[in-house]
Amino acid sequence: MKAKPLTTLIRILISAVLVLLPVFLICMYIRLFPMNYADGEAPYYFWNRDVSRSSSDRRYRVLILGDSAANAAYLPEVLSEDTINLSLGGTTPVENYYVLSDWLNAHEAPETVFLSFMDYHMIYDNMFYERTVYAHRLTPSQEREVLSEARDCQDENIAIKDAEEQLFQYDHYLPQKYLPALLNAGFSSRRAENEAHYAAVSLHRGAYIGLSDAVYMDTDPNVYDSYVVNPLYDRYYRKILALCQEKGIQARIISLPKTGNSVLTERFHNQRDGYYEALAEEYPCAQYDARIETMDNRCFLDWEHFNTSGAWLFSSRLRRMYPDVFHEEVPSDETLIGQLEYLKLIPQPDQLLNCLNNDYFSALLITQDSRLALLSGAEDTGIRLGSKTIWLKSRVIEKVLYNENDGRDTSVSFVINEDGSQAVRLGENWLPVTVDDYAGATVILLSHRNSAAAEVRNYLKDGTGYVLKK
Amino acid sequence: MQFDSVGFFLAAGPVILISYLFPQRIRNWFLVLLSLLFCAAFSWSSLFVLVGLILVTYGFSILLEKNPSKPLFVLACILCAGLLVLFRFYDPSSGILFSKQIPFSFAVPVGVSFYTLNAISYLSDLYTGKLERKLPFVTLALFLSFFPTVTSGPLMRAGEFAQEADREKPFAYEPIRDGFLLLLIGYVMKLVIAGRCALMVNHVYMDESLRGFPVVLAVLLYSLEIYTDFAGYSLIAKGLAKALGFAVPDNFHQPYFSASIREFWRRWHMSLSGWLKDYVYIPLGGSHGSRWFKFRNLILTFLVSGFWHGRGMTFLFWGLLHALFQIGEDLSASFVTWKNPDGFGHRAVTFLLVTFAWIFFASTGMSQALSILARCFSLENYGSIFTPAVCEWGLDARNWCFLGAGLMVLLPVDLMEYHDISVLAWFGKRNRFEKLILVWICVLLAVFSLNLSGSEFIYMQF
Numbered sequence: 063m064k065a066k067p068l069t070t071l072i073r074i075l076i077s078a079v080l081v082l083l084p085v086f087l088i089c090m091y092i093r094l095f096p097m098n099y100a101d102g103e104a105p106y107y108f109w110n111r112d113v114s115r116s117s118s119d120r121r122y123r124v125l126i127l128g129d130s131a132a133n134a135a136y137l138p139e140v141l142s143e144d145t146i147n148l149s150l151g152g153t154t155p156v157e158n159y160y161v162l163s164d165w166l167n168a169h170e171a172p173e174t175v176f177l178s179f180m181d182y183h184m185i186y187d188n189m190f191y192e193r194t195v196y197a198h199r200l201t202p203s204q205e206r207e208v209l210s211e212a213r214d215c216q217d218e219n220i221a222i223k224d225a226e227e228q229l230f231q232y233d234h235y236l237p238q239k240y241l242p243a244l245l246n247a248g249f250s251s252r253r254a255e256n257e258a259h260y261a262a263v264s265l266h267r268g269a270y271i272g273l274s275d276a277v278y279m280d281t282d283p284n285v286y287d288s289y290v291v292n293p294l295y296d297r298y299y300r301k302i303l304a305l306c307q308e309k310g311i312q313a314r315i316i317s318l319p320k321t322g323n324s325v326l327t328e329r330f331h332n333q334r335d336g337y338y339e340a341l342a343e344e345y346p347c348a349q350y351d352a353r354i355e356t357m358d359n360r361c362f363l364d365w366e367h368f369n370t371s372g373a374w375l376f377s378s379r380l381r382r383m384y385p386d387v388f389h390e391e392v393p394s395d396e397t398l399i400g401q402l403e404y405l406k407l408i409p410q411p412d413q414l415l416n417c418l419n420n421d422y423f424s425a426l427l428i429t430q431d432s433r434l435a436l437l438s439g440a441e442d443t444g445i446r447l448g449s450k451t452i453w454l455k456s457r458v459i460e461k462v463l464y465n466e467n468d469g470r471d472t473s474v475s476f477v478i479n480e481d482g483s484q485a486v487r488l489g490e491n492w493l494p495v496t497v498d499d500y501a502g503a504t505v506i507l508l509s510h511r512n513s514a515a516a517e518v519r520n521y522l523k524d525g526t527g528y529v530l531k532k
Numbered sequence: 533m534q535f536d537s538v539g540f541f542l543a544a545g546p547v548i549l550i551s552y553l554f555p556q557r558i559r560n561w562f563l564v565l566l567s568l569l570f571c572a573a574f575s576w577s578s579l580f581v582l583v584g585l586i587l588v589t590y591g592f593s594i595l596l597e598k599n600p601s602k603p604l605f606v607l608a609c610i611l612c613a614g615l616l617v618l619f620r621f622y623d624p625s626s627g628i629l630f631s632k633q634i635p636f637s638f639a640v641p642v643g644v645s646f647y648t649l650n651a652i653s654y655l656s657d658l659y660t661g662k663l664e665r666k667l668p669f670v671t672l673a674l675f676l677s678f679f680p681t682v683t684s685g686p687l688m689r690a691g692e693f694a695q696e697a698d699r700e701k702p703f704a705y706e707p708i709r710d711g712f713l714l715l716l717i718g719y720v721m722k723l724v725i726a727g728r729c730a731l732m733v734n735h736v737y738m739d740e741s742l743r744g745f746p747v748v749l750a751v752l753l754y755s756l757e758i759y760t761d762f763a764g765y766s767l768i769a770k771g772l773a774k775a776l777g778f779a780v781p782d783n784f785h786q787p788y789f790s791a792s793i794r795e796f797w798r799r800w801h802m803s804l805s806g807w808l809k810d811y812v813y814i815p816l817g818g819s820h821g822s823r824w825f826k827f828r829n830l831i832l833t834f835l836v837s838g839f840w841h842g843r844g845m846t847f848l849f850w851g852l853l854h855a856l857f858q859i860g861e862d863l864s865a866s867f868v869t870w871k872n873p874d875g876f877g878h879r880a881v882t883f884l885l886v887t888f889a890w891i892f893f894a895s896t897g898m899s900q901a902l903s904i905l906a907r908c909f910s911l912e913n914y915g916s917i918f919t920p921a922v923c924e925w926g927l928d929a930r931n932w933c934f935l936g937a938g939l940m941v942l943l944p945v946d947l948m949e950y951h952d953i954s955v956l957a958w959f960g961k962r963n964r965f966e967k968l969i970l971v972w973i974c975v976l977l978a979v980f981s982l983n984l985s986g987s988e989f990i991y992m993q994f
Contacts, residue, residue: 073705074705084975230538237979
């Protein structure tokens with residue numbers, strides 16, 4: 063007897079569901095447990111999405127938007143308590159418009175937005191699908207809006223031939239887009255690492271790129287001769303500025319400094335500055351600032367990104383340049399923890415010296431012959447540390463580190479015990495010290511807030527300077 | 533829209549089910565419309581050329597039915613073959629046709645190599661009287677555009693297809709189930725095996741510093757790649773057609789188990805070799821006449837086959853090689869009586885000869901082919917067999933495991949089919965649990981290979 067069509071149809075559908083069940087389960091796993099397998103910068107994108115879209119009691123008056131160069135350059139803990147860095151590596155004005163838009167939907171509008179993009183990301187984006195869409199930073203409707211705008215601007219980076227199919231695959235967590243990560247992670251082995259990254263970016267209020275002690279070594283001239291802007295990114299830059307205008311937000315367009323070996327031609331200046339000055343004229347809320355053209359190569363880890371000491375220096379300078387934006391405040395414990403992590407990443411004692419905060423961190427330098435100095439950013443003379451010369455003080459010093467703001471004080475003294483061992487006393491705490499045998503020096507990074515030694519480093523003497531002993 | 537695209541995966545099931553909603557007399561029109569949309573999804577030129585060929589072929593069929601004159605038939609064949617030759621000498625990347633720059637550029641129509649042969653076979657059968665009357669327009673349109681087979685075959689005969697098109701196709705569970713099972717095996721072959729072989733082959737072929745064992749391994753894997761790629765596609769096409777109620781002929785019958793080159797061509801791309809035999813070899817004179825006359829026809833037929841695959845010297849040389857191999861077999865049979873002509877030795881030699889010829893087929897030019905050959909003749913890297921160094925030649929350990937798993941699916945299927953045991957019938961006898969597990973294994977293998985496959989099916993480029 064022939065089966066009825068409805069019975070046949072039901073059999074087929076049940077079979078289809080059973081056959082596709084493993085695929086469905088994989089898709090659900092991909093959807094529900096991204097931290098288990100996600101690779102690359104995904105955790106940072108997740109944090110950015112979560113913090114942008116969920117409201118909180120904490121008010122941030124300053125937002126940083128931009129790409130990886132901006133993320134590396136602006137250190138929120140150095141800038142101010144109410145700064146948050148929402149820039150994302152690999153992004154362009156396209157994604158940042160939606161970051162700002164999401165933020166404004168869930169939070170009170172900031173007073174100031176800083177915008178910085180490297181030249182490359184005003185022309186080209188090869189990460190829209192692989193990062194932004196992969197990490198679901200945008201909603202499906204935002205993605206389609208971007209695609210529509212990209213088609214209108216004839217942008218081939220985003221309006222690729224099978225764009226809808228790509229978006230469909232990502233939006234529905236289809237396995238082929240996430241398989242390499244799933245398989246490389248053995249499905250779940252990245253969870254701890256990703257959670258650590260998420261926690262770190264949360265601690266640093268968005269900064270995650272450039273936290274490195276690497277130094278840019280290239281000395282060949284980097285010539286910048288032209289500045290071109292992709293029509294799509296121009297459109298979205300204007301959308302950002304229009305949104306700022308609408309919400310009463312001051313927009314600061316900051317041209318990030320380039321490496322010391324950069325050569326910026328007149329044509330480059332005309333094109334770049336001309337573009338941004340025209341924007342600033344069109345949008346009264348915007349101001350363009352290119353005052354810091356270059357910084358020393360030691361501030362960079364590559365040709366575009368600051369390393370930690372460079373970022374600290376840049377952020378410190380920016381803070382001085384915009385005192386009405388970055389208010390003086392007592393840093394929270396969390397901020398100091400973040401600052402300390404930065405300081406720990408700065409290898410050279412002279413770079414460290416440049417970054418030390420007088421009120422909250424100091425460094426105690428002890429040489430092999432027990433001479434010592436308290437380094438708190440003050441100009442001293444005596445021994446050379448990189449480009450600086452430090453004079454050492456008396457054999458035994460006693461100094462009170464006094465913090466006016468919170469009234470705490472910590473006395474620091476250096477003691478040589480009867481058995482020849484050395485120790486540093488910080489308040490009530492004793493810290494044994496062993497100076498390196500190779501005519502080196504020891505630096506103890508001191509946290510005033512905690513009245514404790516945060517880190518002890520041994521340096522080897524290297525000619526007229528010191529190198530960190532790894 | 534390729535068979536391994538998401539759009540295809542999502543559309544195939546609903547489209548097949550929807551087709552059964554239509555009564556028989558309208559269903560074929562629906563399938564024609566679907567087929568034309570399928571072509572249009574590749575490019576507008578694919579659609580225009582196909583529609584143009586359908587109309588021209590139908591027009592010629594009307595004329596031939598009324599007046600089966602030779603000049604008319606020859607003109608029709610020249611036009612159809614001319615279309616193929618035209619696109620053989622057109623380079624879409626540079627817009628150059630017959631070495632001249634043309635003012636406009638367009639994509640090479642997908643499937644043109646296949647439906648032009650179908651059109652020629654249809655007109656030929658009509659002219660010779662194999663077909664008593666011309667096909668109705670809808671049947672002819674469906675024959676030339678049938679979406680499961682339009683891009684890469686298998687080629688069919690108009691009369692057989694017409695019977696399939698006219699046959700009542702009740703909405704039943706078994707054909708749809710069997711169709712999707714064939715589809716699944718096809719995807720395992722293409723995605724799991726062919727895709728991975730391609731990673732290694734491309735890596736080794738491009739890295740001129742690699743010599744010896746990795747090159748030999750890559751050459752062998754190319755044989756596996758082209759077989760699983762094409763046979764996988766053919767199974768997908770057959771499975772789709774079956775789910776729609778159409779029986780489509782097999783295109784491969786375990787060709788690497790062949791004991792001679794002649795047998796190989798009875799098992800490899802059977803629809804094309806059958807077409808070449810019926811419409812090139814036999815009209816040239818076939819095996820009639822002297823031995824040398826037969827050899828001449830063989831060489832010409834295989835040169836046509838080579839040209840059909842591509843206009844480069846390597847394709848022609850590949851075709852010539854196969855002709856020479858068969859001539860060699862024929863001549864050797866006069867002098868030598870083999871003890872065990874179906875034995876392992878013969879099969880191994882056949883496989884090696886075929887693999888040797890594939891070197892030319894796969895190369896971009898004669899210099900690359902000769903370079904690959906030269907790189908094979910080195911004793912380097914043989915110490916790397918069964919060492920982790922094998923994972924540095926394009927396939928990491930995980931991918932080797934997946935390749936092994938894919939072969940564990942393919943080998944039993946091929947062995948069963950070689951011994952004329954239908955894998956579908958065997959599957960049908962399993963209990964529900966076994967069926968589900970087997971299907972899930974294949975589904976998971978295919979799913980975990982999806983990200984590898986971004987490349988076209990090899991035979992789509994022909």
